[in-house]
Every structure is written in structure tokens, then in C-alpha cells.
Amino acid sequence: MTVLDHRPTAPVPGWLPGATAPRTDPAPLLPDPAPVRVLGTPELAGYRPALLRELYRRLVVGRRYNQQATTLTKQGRLAVYPSSTGQEACEVAAAMVLGEDDWLFPSYRDTLAVVGRGVDPLEALTLLRGSAHTGYDPKATRTAPLCTPLATQAPHAVGLAHAARLRGEPAVALAMLGDGGTSEGDFHEALNFAAVLKAPVVFLVQNNGYAISVPLTKQSAAPSLAHKAVGYGMPGRLVDGNDAVAVHTVLAEAVERARSGGGPTLVEALTYRLEAHTNADDATRYRQGEEVTAWQQHDPILLMERELRAAGLLDDAAVAAATAEGEQLAARMRTEFHAEPTLDPASLFAHVYAEPTSQLREQAEQLAAELAAEAEQ
Amino acid sequence: MSLVTETRTATMAQALNSALRDTMREDPTVHLLGEDVGQLGGVFRITDGLAAEFGADRCLDTPLAEAGILGTAIGMAMYGLRPVVEMQFDAFAYPAMEQLVSHVAKMRNRTAGRLALPITVRVPYGGGIGGVEHHSDSSEAYYASTPGLHVVTPATVGDAYGLLRASIASDDPVVFLEPKRLYWSKDELDTAAAVAPVGRAVLRRTGRSAVLITYGPSLPVCLEAAEAARAEGWDLAVLDLRSLVPFDDATVCEVVRSVGRAVVVHESTGFGGVGAEIAARVTERCFHHLAAPVLRVTGFDIPYPPPMLEHHHLPGVDRILDAVAKLQWEA
Ligand SMILES: Cc1ncc(C[n+]2csc(CCOP(=O)(O)OP(=O)(O)O)c2C)c(N)n1
Ligand SMILES: [Mg+2]
Numbered sequence: 001m002t003v004l005d006h007r008p009t010a011p012v013p014g015w016l017p018g019a020t021a022p023r024t025d026p027a028p029l030l031p032d033p034a035p036v037r038v039l040g041t042p043e044l045a046g047y048r049p050a051l052l053r054e055l056y057r058r059l060v061v062g063r064r065y066n067q068q069a070t071t072l073t074k075q076g077r078l079a080v081y082p083s084s085t086g087q088e089a090c091e092v093a094a095a096m097v098l099g100e101d102d103w104l105f106p107s108y109r110d111t112l113a114v115v116g117r118g119v120d121p122l123e124a125l126t127l128l129r130g131s132a133h134t135g136y137d138p139k140a141t142r143t144a145p146l147c148t149p150l151a152t153q154a155p156h157a158v159g160l161a162h163a164a165r166l167r168g169e170p171a172v173a174l175a176m177l178g179d180g181g182t183s184e185g186d187f188h189e190a191l192n193f194a195a196v197l198k199a200p201v202v203f204l205v206q207n208n209g210y211a212i213s214v215p216l217t218k219q220s221a222a223p224s225l226a227h228k229a230v231g232y233g234m235p236g237r238l239v240d241g242n243d244a245v246a247v248h249t250v251l252a253e254a255v256e257r258a259r260s261g262g263g264p265t266l267v268e269a270l271t272y273r274l275e276a277h278t279n280a281d282d283a284t285r286y287r288q289g290e291e292v293t294a295w296q297q298h299d300p301i302l303l304m305e306r307e308l309r310a311a312g313l314l315d316d317a318a319v320a321a322a323t324a325e326g327e328q329l330a331a332r333m334r335t336e337f338h339a340e341p342t343l344d345p346a347s348l349f350a351h352v353y354a355e356p357t358s359q360l361r362e363q364a365e366q367l368a369a370e371l372a373a374e375a376e377q
Numbered sequence: 378m379s380l381v382t383e384t385r386t387a388t389m390a391q392a393l394n395s396a397l398r399d400t401m402r403e404d405p406t407v408h409l410l411g412e413d414v415g416q417l418g419g420v421f422r423i424t425d426g427l428a429a430e431f432g433a434d435r436c437l438d439t440p441l442a443e444a445g446i447l448g449t450a451i452g453m454a455m456y457g458l459r460p461v462v463e464m465q466f467d468a469f470a471y472p473a474m475e476q477l478v479s480h481v482a483k484m485r486n487r488t489a490g491r492l493a494l495p496i497t498v499r500v501p502y503g504g505g506i507g508g509v510e511h512h513s514d515s516s517e518a519y520y521a522s523t524p525g526l527h528v529v530t531p532a533t534v535g536d537a538y539g540l541l542r543a544s545i546a547s548d549d550p551v552v553f554l555e556p557k558r559l560y561w562s563k564d565e566l567d568t569a570a571a572v573a574p575v576g577r578a579v580l581r582r583t584g585r586s587a588v589l590i591t592y593g594p595s596l597p598v599c600l601e602a603a604e605a606a607r608a609e610g611w612d613l614a615v616l617d618l619r620s621l622v623p624f625d626d627a628t629v630c631e632v633v634r635s636v637g638r639a640v641v642v643h644e645s646t647g648f649g650g651v652g653a654e655i656a657a658r659v660t661e662r663c664f665h666h667l668a669a670p671v672l673r674v675t676g677f678d679i680p681y682p683p684p685m686l687e688h689h690h691l692p693g694v695d696r697i698l699d700a701v702a703k704l705q706w707e708a
Contacts, residue, residue, distance in 0.1 A: 079507055079684050130684035133510050148511045149468060150441060183440035185472065213417035214438050286416045345689045352679050359648060363677045367689060370696070 029230045032238040035270050038245040039307040047245060049313050055092060055244045056308055057322045059301045062088040062112045064326030065121065066275075068333045069111070069128075073279040077337040079130035082109045086274030089244035089300035090176075090206045092116055097251040098142075098174055105144045105157040105175040109206075113176060117143050121329070122336050131341040142171075151181040154190030154203060161194070161201040161258070172258045174202045174251070180211025182225050191232040191266065200258035203266045204251065206241060208273040213286035229266035241269030242300040272298070345371060387566040389537045389559050393423045393499075395568060396541035397461065401431050407545060408453060409436045410446050411463030411499075420465055421501060421560055443473040447498065451480055454494045461545055467502040468511035474519075481550045482525030496550045497541075502530075503594040503644055505558035505691055507684040513557075514681055515645030517593075520552040521621045521654070528621040529575055530554040532596035534564035536619060539573030547575055556594035576623035580632060584614035587638035587704055590629060590655055592618040595642045595692060602642075602697040611701055621651055626658060633659050634666040638704045640674060644691050647675035669705035 038044055044052075066085040072078040084091050087109070095116025098104060106114050114124040119136045126135030127146050134145040144160075147153035157175035164171035181187055182205055194201050205225050209216055222228060229236030235257075239250040247269055254265035272295040276283040283292075296302075308314035349356055349364040356364070387395065401407050409424055415438035418425030428436040439446050443464060450460035464470035470477075477498065484494045504513030520528045527549050531537040537555070544551040581596065582603050589599040596617050603613040616632050618625065633639050639659055641652040656671040674692045682690050 079509055127509055127683075130507065130509060132683050148509070149471070180441040183442045183445070185442060185444055211412070211441050212420065213413045213415075214441065218438050219440050281420075285418070341685065343685055345686060348677060348679050348682050348686060348689060357678075359678055363679075367677070370699075374695075 029233070029235050030226060030238075031235065032226070035238045035240040036246045036250050037240045037243050038249060039243045039303050044245065044307060044311060051248070052245065052304075052308055052313055053318060055089075055096070055248060056301075056304050056314060056318070057325070058092040058096070058116065059088050059244055059304055060319075060322035061326045061329055062092055062116070063301055064323075064330050065112055065115065065333070068330040069125065070275065070279060072333065072337050075338075078125065078128050080278050080280060081128055082278045083273075083275040084109050084112050086295065086299065087206055087208055087241065087271045088112060089247050089304075090204065090241050090269045090271055093244055093247040093251050094174060094176060094204055096248060097255050098172070101142065101169070101171045102255070103142045103144065103157070103160055103171060103173045105153040105160075105173060106146055107150075107153065107176050107178065107181070108146050108148050109178065110176045111146065114141075114143055114146070117141055119143060121333055125337075126341075129337065129341070131343060132347075151177055151184035151187040151190070153177075154181075154187050155193060157201050157203075158190050158194045158197065158199045158264075161199040161264075162197050165198075165200055170200075170259050172200045172202065172255050174204060174255065176204050176206065178211060179205060179207040179209070179216055179225060180214065180219055181205070182228060183211075183219055188228075188232075191229065191234065191264070194264035195232045195234045198261070198263040200261075201264045202251065202254040202258055203264065205266065205268045206271055207268055208241075208271050210273060210277070210287070212277045212281065213283075215286075224268060226266060226268040234264045234266060237265060237267045239267060239269050241271030242298050242303060244300055244304055271300075274299075384565060384567040386563055387534055389531070389534050389555075389562050390421055390423055392534045392537040392566050392571075393541055393555065394425055394427075395566070396538045396545075397424060397427060398430065399568065400542055400545050401427065401435060404459065404545075406457060406459045407461060408434070408458050409461050409463065410439050410450055411437075412439060412441055412446075412465050414438060414463050419463060421555075421557070423499070423555075424463065443470060444476055447473040447476040447481065447496075450496050451476060451484070451494060454496050455492065459495050459497075459545060461497045461499060464498060464500045466508075466512050467500055467514035467516050470498070470500050470516065473498075477520075477526070477552075478523050482523045484525075485549070486525060493548045494550050495545075495548045497544045497547075497553050498551070499541075499553045499555060501557045501560075502554045503556050503558060504681055504687050505594060505644070507687075508557075509684060510681075513687070515594075515643070515676065517554055517621055517643075517645055518650045520554075521651055525550070526622065527551040527575055528554065529619065530556065530593035530621065531573075531619065532556065532559065532591075532593050532617050534562065534566050535571040536573045536617075538566060538568055539571040540575065540619060543573060543575045551575070554593060558594050559597070562597070573619065576620045576625060578616055578618045578620070578625040578628040580614060580628075581617045582613070582615040584612040585636060586611040586613055587640065587701060588614040588616050588632050588636050589640050589642055589697065590616045590618065590633075590659075591642040592621065592651075593643075595644055598692060598694065599642050599697065602694045602701075605694050606698060606701060609698065609702075613701065618655075624654075624658070626662065629655070629659060630662050633663045637666055637668040639667075639671045640697065640700045640704070641671065642674045642692055642697055644676045646678045647673055648678045650675055669703075672700045672703060674700045
């Protein structure tokens with residue numbers, strides 16, 4: 001059953017012909033009656049053990065990354081950290097389904113996905129450390145800057161995917177958003193453009209239940225966020241966002257569909273933000289501890305470890321190896337973030353335009369003179 | 378008149394909260410709308426407790442869409458309500474720019490005065506709080522250069538209360554700019570006495586050598602600079618504009634004529650900024666009283682820098698005193 005099933009397959013009598021007639025596309029735009037799950041189902045047996053172990057390894061290392069980043073905020077080493085703790089399955093899968101030439105369009109919460117693309121954690125986190133806006137090279141890493149103004153990255157992903165298609169290149173763009181971001185106009189414009197242009201783009205909405213304090217019930221009256229795809233004429237998939245295998249599967253299908261000319265897909269991943277919005281937020285003001293505890297039972301790492309162990313695909317040694325790798329990463333982050341960053345005041349003026357204006361040159365000289373005078377004192 | 382009149386120590390955030398609460402108690406047509414303004418009380422807690430006291434309909438957690446928030450407020454105002462909108466941060470007000478510029482600012486004019494939009498758009502603005510990208514913009518010049526909008530910004534606890542009340546009472550739309558870095562500043566607040574009319578500048582410090590003309594987040598820095606200037610033998614006055622639109626030409630010119638030297642200070646970028654307008658107006662009106670050109674001390678003409686570098690960008694005491702030193706004293 002899909003929402004389109006009640007639609008007539010032939011034009012309704014009395015409708016005007018041509019453009020004003022109702023569209024009768026029978027394509028099942030909402031194919032998932034329930035969130036897609038693989039863990040805990042017989043489907044799991046059909047997966048390559050290497051893929052499953054790799055997903056597990058990345059989840060464990062990713063969790064440790066999140067924990068360490070949050071700790072760094074407490075030590076004043078990061079200005080702010082919007083943690084993806086509890087959402088690692090989405091972060092990890094989003095990075096894994098993309099090839100080298102594909103592009104990722106992350107939001108502020110997605111540094112783990114950025115690291116998953118191969119970006120160094122120190123470079124991925126300069127924005128949140130407060131030392132530089134974007135610490136990595138977007139072109140070299142095929143990763144757009146972390147985007148803070150909500151949903152504004154979605155049309156960028158569409159445009160990039162459209163350009164790749166115009167150039168006859170197989171690149172796919174994947175844009176990451178939150179549930180709250182789906183309320184912004186840019187999200188809707190992006191979906192519409194993507195569908196009209198048949199752009200090879202995938203929208204991953206991590207529905208983590210909240211936009212800061214605002215629960216989904218106040219955000220949307222739609223039966224699901226995946227439903228929003230239908231009005232634009234693209235498939236809307238629904239997946240258990242804490243089932244890393246399911247997220248990987250659904251995203252990989254959407255990427256493949258985009259790459260082969262099938263057009264865009266909207267994926268809604270049901271997940272939960274286990275920590276506060278950021279370290280600056282007090283989540284006790286708007287949600288109950290029991291809710292968090294309930295979701296902890298559905299933790300992506302817990303699910304993965306339980307199912308893989310049950311399937312005989314994971315042993316103590318593999319668990320220990322992943323844990324050790326996480327500790328190594330955390331130790332490296334501690335060392336690197338406790339060192340003072342090199343900051344160049346002249347950099348303020350360096351990249352405002354291709355060539356600094358005469359005004360900016362003057363202002364750079366002014367600052368340099370001020371700093372020189374300060375140094376003399 | 379406030380229902381609750383009391384004198385107490387309050388932060389600017391608390392003063393704003395009191396202004397909203399007192400206004401809502403008096404006027405049932407006042408409705409708040411914004412992101413996280415309900416249960417959470419706003420990310421800066423300016424609406425703390427208001428949903429609990431007045432209910433969700435009067436203090437509404439909206440879906441996350443600034444154009445939608447302001448557009449909806451326009452419709453509510455057309456039907457006789459007096460909406461107060463909260464934009465979460467300066468840069469996150471930009472999606473609402475079309476509603477603001479094309480409708481809020483122009484409705485009175487487009488309808489030959491038949492349709493007024495008494496909407497207050499509260500915008501936390503400015504830097505100095507260690508915020509990352511897009512959390513520290515000074516957007517006042519965009520608003521001030523849009524005819525039809527009043528642009529108001531308090532710099533003290535008392536003015537935060539008085540100006541917000543006056544702004545909500547205004548039948549014109551007001552962009553109410555709240556200097557984030559002063560949210561936690563503390564002072565005595567006497568809600569009965571805290572009356573501040575929109576459109577009036579106020580002298581915060583008298584002085585005979587020169588005047589620092591400023592507003593919002595830069596007021597404390599200017600007062601500090603004036604204090605430090607005494608050691609250099611300068612007696613600086615400090616003028617707090619409070620309203621960028623309407624602009625108080627009369628008070629500004631009176632002060633400038635009496636001292637003959639002026640420096641305009643704001644943290645927003647200089648090029649095409651509010652300071653350029655002020656310097657031009659003062660020069661046009663007070664030229665023969667000036668002993669030196671009106672100078673500006675502003676943020677650099679750059680996108681707001683990362684937090685670890687922001688202190689280089691923000692006008693500080695030294696940069697202000699450097700400008701004062703250039704006011705042709707020897708002549
Ligand atoms: C245009 C815009 N408006 C407001 C904000 C402030 N803000 C930052 S995150 C956030 C909540 C976003 O919620 P959601 O999209 O669900 O993503 P999550 O944080 O849950 O990952 C808000 C309101 C913003 N960044 N951009
Ligand atoms: Mg969310």
C-alpha cells in the first residue's frame with residue numbers, strides 16, 4: 001500500500017486535458033510501510049560479513065569521536081559541539097555509500113560523516129573549535145563546508161548534482177539535514193528542483209525527534225517526513241536510523257538510483273539525539289529522562305554488536321580492536337586539540353575577495369601596525 | 378504603565394523578559410512567535426516562563442522557518458493582533474528578509490496608510506560571545522537602509538525594558554536588535570521609571586573634548602575608552618543613539634556642536650554601514666562647528682571571523698583612542 005494507491009490510473013472524467021489533468025504516476029513513491037530494518041531480520045544473512053564488520057568498526061570509533069569532542073568542549077578546547085551521539089549509524093552510512101567523486105553536503109551536526117569521508121578530525125572541527133571557518137579543502141575532499149543556516153545546503157547539493165549530470169559525469173550529491181530543517185523553504189525548493197531536473201541527489205533527513213527543544217509533533221503534521229517527497233514526485237524512503245545496515249542499504253540504493261539516472265530520493269532516518277542539542281543546551285528543560293533511557297536501549301552500537309555476535313560475525317577480539325582504535329583516535333584528538341592552534345590575524349583579510357580591495361589592504365596594515373605596537377609594549 | 382513595578386537587580390535578558398511579560402499581561406493582542414520560545418524559553422531565555430503563564434497560543438513554538446514566522450505574523454497583525462517575533466540569531470533572520478523588506482516595511486505605504494503592521498521583530502545581534510560562523514552578524518545596516526522599519530537597539534538594562542515596551546506599543550514595525558554580549562550585563566531595573574521613547578538618543582557621559590557616538594554592543598567599550606582617555610587628557614562624552622531609525626538628528630547635532638569633535642563607533646563593518654550615515658549627517662549639519670573630520674571606528678570590512686580571532690575585529694579601547702588622537706588637537 002502506498003499513498004498513491006487510491007489515485008486513478010486514467011484521467012478522471014471532467015478534468016481538462018493536458019497540463020491541468022491530474023498526474024497519474026503509479027510509481028510507488030512511498031515503498032516502505034514501516035521503517036526498513038535489517039538487523040534482527042533474516043535479511044542480515046545475505047550481507048557480506050566484511051561490510052557488517054566495517055560498519056561496526058566505524059560505529060565504535062565514531063562514538064568515541066563524539067565522546068571525545070564533547071569532552072573537549074568541557075575543557076574549553078572546542079567552542080561548541082553538536083554531537084551526533086546516538087546518530088552514528090546515519091553518519092557512518094552516509095560517508096560509506098559515497099564514492100570518491102561523489103559529494104557530501106553536511107550540516108553542523110555531521111562532522112562524523114565528514115571524518116568518515118577521510119577528512120582529518122582536526123580539520124573537520126576547526127569551525128567548532130573556533131579557529132577557522134572551514135578547515136578542509138571542499139574540492140579535494142568532495143565535501144562542502146559544514147552548513148549552519150538550516151537547509152540552505154540542500155539546493156547547493158541539487159545544483160552540484162545537476163552540473164555533474166550536465167557534464168556527463170557520474171557524481172552523486174548527498175545532502176544531510178535534520179527534521180527541523182525540513183520546515184525551511186530552501187528544503188522544499190531543493191526537493192522540487194531536484195525532481196524537476198532529475199538531479200542525481202539524495203536527501204538524508206535524520207529525524208532525531210527534536211529541533212533543539214521543539215519536538216517533531218510541533219514541526220510537522222505530515223504522517224512522516226518521507227511523505228514530503230511525494231508532493232515533489234520523488235520516492236520517500238523510511239528507515240530505522242539506528243540500524244546501520246538498513247541505513248546503508250537504503251542510502252546505497254538511493255545513490256545507485258541517482259547515479260543511474262533515476263533521479264533524487266528523500267530518505268527519512270528515524271533516530272534520536274542522545275545528548276543535548278549542543279553542550280550549551282539544557283535538554284532537561286524539554287524532555288524526560290525516561291525517553292532518553294528508552295532510546296539508549298535502541299542504541300545503534302548496541303543493536304549492531306548484539307546482532308553481529310548472534311550471527312557469529314563478531315568476536316571479543318574484533319570488539320577490542322575497534323575499541324582500541326577509538327581510544328587511539330581519542331588520544332590523538334586530545335593531543336592535537338590541547339596544542340594551541342596557529343592563528344594568523346592577517347588571514348582575516350586574505351580571502352574576502354580573489355584580490356583584496358584597497359580598503360582591505362589598508363585595514364590589514366592598520367591591524368599589523370596595532371599588533372606591532374602592542375608587541376613593543 | 379506596568380502592572381508590576383519594582384526595583385531590582387536584573388540582567389538585560391531578565392529585563393527583556395519582564396518587558397514581554399508585563400506587556401502580555403496588559404495587552405491580550407500581544408502574541409509571541411518563534412523557534413524554541415515556548416517550553417525552552419528561547420535559546421537566550423528571553424521568553425522564559427511566558428508559555429507557562431500565557432499558554433502556547435500566546436507564546437508559540439513555530440515550525441522552523443523564519444519566512445513562515447514573519448509572514449504568519451503579518452497575517453496576524455492584519456487581523457488585529459500585535460505579534461512579537463523572535464529570530465533566534467542575527468544571521469538566521471535572513472530567510473525572513475523578503476517578508477520584512479517587501480511586506481513588513483512597505484505595507485503602510487502600499488495601502489496609503491490603511492494597513493499598518495505593528496510587528497516587533499526581536500533579533501539577537503552582534504559578536505563578542507565566541508559564537509561560531511553565522512552567530513555574530515551585525516545586520517543593522519540592512520534594516521536601517523530599508524524605509525518603513527524602525528530600528529531600535531538598547532545598550533542598558535533599563536532601556537532593554539523601556540524600549541521593548543515602546544517598540545511593541547508602536548504602530549510601526551520595529552526591528553528590535555538585542556546586543557547578545559550584553560544579555561548578561563546587570564543593573565538596577567525600575568520598571569516604572571524605565572520609559573524610553575523610540576527615536577531619542579541619550580548622553581551617557583558628559584565631556585568637553587569630543588563625543589563618541591555609539592549604540593548597542595559598543596556602548597560599554599566606549600564608556601571604558603572615555604574613562605581611559607582621561608589619562609591622555611581628553612574629556613570624552615558618550616552618546617547612545619538607542620534608535621538608528623528614527624534617527625535623533627537634534628540631540629546628536631546639539632552634542633557635536635557643543636564639543637566640536639566626534640568619533641562614531643560600532644562593531645558592524647564600516648563600508649556602507651550606519652556609521653557612514655551618521656558621519657555624513659553630522660558633517661552636513663555641523664560642519665562649521667567641527668574642528669576635525671568625523672572619524673569612524675568599526676569592525677573591518679570582512680565576514681565575521683572565527684571566535685579565536687574576533688578580538689582583532691571588534692573595536693576596542695585602543696582603537697577608539699587611536700581615532701581620538703587623530704582629531705587634529707594640535708591645530
Ligand atoms: C535558518 C536557521 N534558523 C535557525 C537556526 C538555529 N538552529 C540551529 S540548529 C536548530 C535546530 C535544528 O534542528 P534539526 O533540523 O532537527 O537538526 P538537529 O539539530 O536536530 O540535528 C536551530 C533552530 C539555524 N541554524 N538556521
Ligand atoms: Mg532534529
